Amino acid sequence: MSSMASSYKPEQARVPSALPLPSPPLTKFNIGLCQLSVTGDKKRNISHAKNAIEEAASKGAKLVLLPEIWNSPYSNDSFPVYAEDIDAGGDASPSTAMLSEVSKRLKITIIGGSIPERFGDRLYNTCCVFGTDGELKAKHRKIHLFDIDIPGKITFMESKTLTAGETPTIVDTEVGRIGIGICYDIRFQELAMIYAARGAHLLCYPGAFNMTTGPLHWELLQRARATDNQLYVATCSPARDSGAGYTAWGHSTLVGPFGEVLATTEHEEAIIIGEIDYSVLEQRRTSLPLNKQRRGDLYQLVDVQRLDSK
Numbered sequence: 001m002s003s004m005a006s007s008y009k010p011e012q013a014r015v016p017s018a019l020p021l022p023s024p025p026l027t028k029f030n031i032g033l034c035q036l037s038v039t040g041d042k043k044r045n046i047s048h049a050k051n052a053i054e055e056a057a058s059k060g061a062k063l064v065l066l067p068e069i070w071n072s073p074y075s076n077d078s079f080p081v082y083a084e085d086i087d088a089g090g091d092a093s094p095s096t097a098m099l100s101e102v103s104k105r106l107k108i109t110i111i112g113g114s115i116p117e118r119f120g121d122r123l124y125n126t127c128c129v130f131g132t133d134g135e136l137k138a139k140h141r142k143i144h145l146f147d148i149d150i151p152g153k154i155t156f157m158e159s160k161t162l163t164a165g166e167t168p169t170i171v172d173t174e175v176g177r178i179g180i181g182i183c184y185d186i187r188f189q190e191l192a193m194i195y196a197a198r199g200a201h202l203l204c205y206p207g208a209f210n211m212t213t214g215p216l217h218w219e220l221l222q223r224a225r226a227t228d229n230q231l232y233v234a235t236c237s238p239a240r241d242s243g244a245g246y247t248a249w250g251h252s253t254l255v256g257p258f259g260e261v262l263a264t265t266e267h268e269e270a271i272i273i274g275e276i277d278y279s280v281l282e283q284r285r286t287s288l289p290l291n292k293q294r295r296g297d298l299y300q301l302v303d304v305q306r307l308d309s310k
């Protein structure tokens with residue numbers, strides 16, 4: 001590092017200091033993004049998702065990502081009706097019981113999109129991560145609720161029924177260290193920066209952008225998170241149903257660490273297979289050494305929870 005760069009104190013731009021990238025068992029593998037149609041029939045949604053996961057795995061996916069709210073219509077009226085008690089498991093959570101069974105049988109990692117979760121008298125929008133042994137490795141509750149009002153276009157208030165999660169979620173899996181966000185969480189760059197500083201290889205965002213913000217922001221945000229943080233970003237949306245109360249944009253995508261779109265689709269149902277190769281992260285970070293060029297003398301990103309746990 002040049003003496004100029006060291007006087008910039010780049011290691012102090014992340015508080016606590018950034019962690020190195022870990023070495024997961026698999027560093028080159030295929031990811032499957034299952035852009036699913038979602039109906040009002042929960043049983044059908046579960047068996048439909050199961051078939052899609054099996055198809056993605058048969059096409060070589062070692063990691064499968066599902067959409068935001070794939071077992072229920074996306075509406076405040078539906079969340080309480082379709083919500084499951086994930087911690088109770090079994091019959092109380094048929095959606096996650098299916099994910100556990102399939103991940104174990106196929107020996108794949110599943111980032112299970114999200115489902116409405118009932119926890120006591122609260123509801124959350126929750127993503128469950130299952131490892132190759134079928135165990136629940138992590139649970140992310142959407143931290144930033146989707147409360148927006150664009151007059152004449154779209155108004156949605158998740159906070160009418162849902163409670164916001166309280167913690168970022170990063171998880172070590174066979175296929176890398178993965179930071180999780182759900183849909184609106186992608187708009188908050190600090191969350192992605194915290195994941196990058198904690199050594200994430202990949203950020204996964206199940207999401208259901210809409211017909212107003214989708215065309216403008218969906219790809220832009222994914223490419224920004226990937227480019228700024230020099231890591232992979234994967235998103236997965238429900239397929240579009242123009243007759244539904246909430247119309248999803250679709251366009252599930254895999255973006256590489258140079259901001260390049262590696263695999264994507266339109267708005268219909270689809271299973272997208274993309275290749276992830278973590279050796280590319282080091283290459284990009286060597287060519288564009290942002291981590292050595294940060295101005296810790298001018299600004300800092302504070303990871304409050306990691307700082308408090310020290």
Ligand SMILES: NC(=O)CC(=O)C(=O)O
Nearest residue numbers: 146183184208209210213
């Ligand atoms: N549905 C969401 O959570 C987010 C979204 O549609 C947007 O940010 O726009």
